[in-house]
Amino acid sequence: MVFLMKNQQVFFFLLFVISLPISTLGTDSELIYHQCEKNFTQNHILQSNIGNLLMDMAAQSALHGFAISSSGSVNYDAVYGVARCEGDMSHEACSACIIGTEHDIQSICPGSGAVYAWREKCYLHYDITNFLGEWGRTYVMLRHSTSKPEDPKAFEQVLTELMGELIAEAAGARDLTLKFKSGESTVDENYKNSVTIYGMVQCTQDLGESECHYCLKSSLQAMADYCGGSVGCQLIGSGCVLRYEIYKFLFLDEAATGDKAPAPAPSVAAGY
Structure with a gap:
């Protein structure tokens, strides 16, 4: 299905909602x-x-x-x-x-x-x-898992808190390399069927704090609208990306072994 939405900045989003498990969709080679x-x-x-x-x-x-x-x-x-x-x-x-x-x-x-x-x-x-420096000019793809949590209310509460914390950290980051944030939180941690939610958010490094925050919060709302009740969801946009799963989907140890270099200052054209 294809939906068109108009935001406050009079830009349009092309939103593809695909009701298939994320693991079955696409590879990094294409x-x-x-x-x-x-x-x-x-x-x-x-x-x-x-x-x-x-x-x-x-x-x-x-x-x-x-x-x-x-x-x-x-x-x-x-x-x-x-x-x-x-x-x-x-x-x-x-x-x-x-x-x-x-x-x-x-x-x-x-x-x-x-x-x-x-x-x-x-x-x-x-x-x-x-x-x-702008975010509202993008096409986004949103897709979700077909599996549902055993306790939807508890899952949603923990998910909302986790993603809210990650959004605040990413938007407020002064180091451009920290526009990416990830974390985890457990649902029913004292119960034998506890579930861990893994989340990540990221903005393009040209976005300032308010633009990054607005992009992530608006995208999180889109996830809630179209992925509500799912144990996994991924939103891919130009200004920002968000994802949560009940399994580890990041490879942070591999990234940590890569060569590091000081982050460059934004281009003068970024309008800061």
Whole structure:
């Protein structure tokens, strides 16, 4: 099913609700969704700027695990871009994911002035309109488990508290690498059938505190509307992503072994 919703910033969301277990949907080796927009022809300068932007984002992702970039004159054929990798990815894996995505979109979206592209664990967006620092311009995919918790009321209470804490931490993070937060909490911890909920939230690093918070809170509401009563849900967007499961789905130990580098300052074009 396809739904259109309009938010306060007069942007539209394209929301796909897929009633299948998350584990059966997509792999990190392929694009799970893409959008090509603002087609242009015979503009060698813009095409060159897009190429330079993509190279810079690939290089940044290898160093920092994300990228914020722009290329070209602000008033003439400029292009702006962000790349985000899930916080449990090493910088090497992040760069490989971004480079693979760039390779795909150059063949799928030739001559496009704006592209959104998602893999399971990384995302890339560039646009000839400066969107940096904004969140409400996105397409999102939302999918959920078909399994239900034994105690829905207790599950929902613990889930709401957990995700609320993670959202506050991610939105308030001053270090750009900490726009990713994960945690866990137990339902009926004194009962033999206790269940542990694992959650994660993440914003693109170009978003400020209020934009990140608004993106995550609005997305959490969408999850409640379409995944309510499910033991697992994943929302993939451009400005932010959220996920919760009753099993561990992150590989934080692997990310911790990756090379670290100081996080770069946001691009001047981000408008901070």
